[in-house]
Amino acid sequence: QVQLAESGGGLVQVGGSLLLSCAASGINFRRNLMGWYRQSPGKERELVATIVKGGITNYADSVKERFTISRDNADNSIYLQMNSLKPEDTGVYYCNARNILGLGEYWGQGTQVTVSS
Numbered sequence: 001q002v003q004l005a006e007s008g009g010g011l012v013q014v015g016g017s018l019l020l021s022c023a024a025s026g027i028n029f030r031r032n033l034m035g036w037y038r039q040s041p042g043k044e045r046e047l048v049a050t051i052v053k054g055g056i057t058n059y060a061d062s063v064k065e066r067f068t069i070s071r072d073n074a075d076n077s078i079y080l081q082m083n084s085l086k087p088e089d090t091g092v093y094y095c096n097a098r099n100i101l102g103l104g105e106y107w108g109q110g111t112q113v114t115v116s117s
Helices: none
Strands: 003-007 010-013 018-025 032-039 046-051 057-059 067-072 077-082 091-099 105-107 111-116
Touching (some): 003 091, 018 091, 046 077, 057 067
Parallel strands (some): 010 111
Antiparallel strands (some): 003 018, 032 091, 067 077, 091 105
């Protein structure tokens, strides 16, 4: 059974930092493009950042130079270090795994991030 378990969300003030974690199980982790997406109130789910096995990353323009995605292939985990948080970063953050051979895509349950001003 595939499971993507997110943790690390919470309430933080503007300018603060949070570290999100996602532990994956039930998938061949090295064969998956891993990523973080978020859904803000009243908006559609959007890409935040992705990372491939070799460490190549991709970021939404809105989070570049503030967020850093990383992965630990030994622990089947990815992380999202979020710095200089803004109110518009508020939302539910989802961990995503997409098989590079097109064999499946999976989502975590999401973790709430709230940035207060």
